[in-house]
Amino acid sequence: MIELIGVTKNFGRKRAVDGLDLIVRSGELFAFLGPNGAGKTTTIKMICGLLTPSAGEVRVGGFPATSREARQLIAYVPDQPYLYEKLTGREFLRFVVEMYGLNRGRATAKIEELIDVFEMRDYIDELCENYSHGMKQRVVFASALVHEPRALIVDEPLVGLDPRSGRIVKDLFLAQARSGVAVLMSTHLLAIAEELADTIGIIDHGRMLLTGSLAEIRQRAQMHGPLEDLFLKLTGGDRPRVSAEPAEDAPGASEPIELGDRLP
Numbered sequence: 665m666i667e668l669i670g671v672t673k674n675f676g677r678k679r680a681v682d683g684l685d686l687i688v689r690s691g692e693l694f695a696f697l698g699p700n701g702a703g704k705t706t707t708i709k710m711i712c713g714l715l716t717p718s719a720g721e722v723r724v725g726g727f728p729a730t731s732r733e734a735r736q737l738i739a740y741v742p743d744q745p746y747l748y749e750k751l752t753g754r755e756f757l758r759f760v761v762e763m764y765g766l767n768r769g770r771a772t773a774k775i776e777e778l779i780d781v782f783e784m785r786d787y788i789d790e791l792c793e794n795y796s797h798g799m800k801q802r803v804v805f806a807s808a809l810v811h812e813p814r815a816l817i818v819d820e821p822l823v824g825l826d827p828r829s830g831r832i833v834k835d836l837f838l839a840q841a842r843s844g845v846a847v848l849m850s851t852h853l854l855a856i857a858e859e860l861a862d863t864i865g866i867i868d869h870g871r872m873l874l875t876g877s878l879a880e881i882r883q884r885a886q887m888h889g890p891l892e893d894l895f896l897k898l899t900g901g902d903r904p905r906v907s908a909e910p911a912e913d914a915p916g917a918s919e920p921i922e923l924g925d926r927l928p
C-alpha cells in the first residue's frame with residue numbers, strides 16, 4: 665500500500681533522507697523508529713504528499729503520493745493536533761466530511777460510530793477551544809478515519825495521552841490493521857513498537873538500518889535483549905553515559921550515572 669523506492673530528500677545541502685526503501689503492506693502495522701533528526705518526519709511528509717522527494721519514488725496504493733488518488737487513500741495524524749477552535753468537535757467532523765465530499769448519510773453514521781469508539785459523547789458538542797490535548801487528539805483521530813482511509817500515518821501518536829486515551833488509540837491501530845489498513849506509526853516509545861508492531865524499521869541519518877519483525881531484527885542484529893539496547897547499539901553506541909556532576913564530596917561523585925540502571 666505504501667511504497668518508497670530509493671527515496672532521497674535534500675534541504676539545500678542537508679540530506680535528510682538518503683536512498684530509503686520502505687514498504688508497508690495492507691493490514692501491516694509498521695513502527696518507524698529512529699533518533700532525533702533521523703528523517704522520520706521528512707519521510708512521513710513525503711508519503712503524505714506534503715513534500716516531494718529529490719530522487720526516488722513514493723507511491724500509495726500504486727499512485728504517486730502527490731496525486732489526488734493517493735490523498736483519498738491516506739489519513740495523516742500529526743503529533744500536534746490542529747482543530748478549528750471555534751467549531752465544536754462534531755462540527756469539525758462534519759467539516760471534514762464536506763472537505764472529502766463524502767456521502768452525508770453514510771458519513772453521519774460513521775461520525776456517530778467514531779464518537780462512541782473514542783468515547784467523546786460527553787464533550788463532542790462543546791467548542792474545541794475548551795478541549796484538553798487528549799480530547800483534541802481523539803477528535804483528530806476520528807477526523808482522520810471519517811473517510812475510511814486505506815493507509816493511516818501517525819507521528820508520535822501517544823504523546824500527552826493519559827493511559828485510557830492511549831489504550832483507545834492503541835486498540836484503534838490494531839483494529840485498523842486487522843481490517844486491512846496499512847498503519848505506519850512513528851514513535852520514540854520503543855515499548856509501543858514492541859507491543860504493537862508487526863514490522864519495525866529503524867532509520868538513522870536518513871538510511872534504513874534494519875527492517876523486519878522484532879524476532880527478525882533481533883536475529884539480524886545478533887542481539888536478543890530489550891529493543892532499547894538493540895536500538896541504542898544500532899544508532900550510535902550503547903546506553904548513554906551522563907555525568908550528573910554532583911558535588912565533589914557527594915557519595916559516588918566520581919561515578920557517571922548509566923541511564924537505565926535505575927529502571928525496573
Ligand SMILES: Nc1ncnc2c1ncn2[C@@H]1O[C@H](COP(=O)(O)OP(=O)(O)OP(=O)(O)O)[C@@H](O)[C@H]1O
Binds near residue numbers: 675698700702706707
Ligand atoms: N525544512 C527543513 N529545512 C532544512 N532541514 C530540515 C528541514 N526539515 C528537516 N530538516 C533536517 O532534516 C533532518 C531530518 O529531520 P526530521 O524532522 O525528518 O527528523 P525526525 O526523525 O522526524 O526527528 P525527530 O525525532 O527529532 O522529530 C534533520 O537534520 C533536520 O534538521
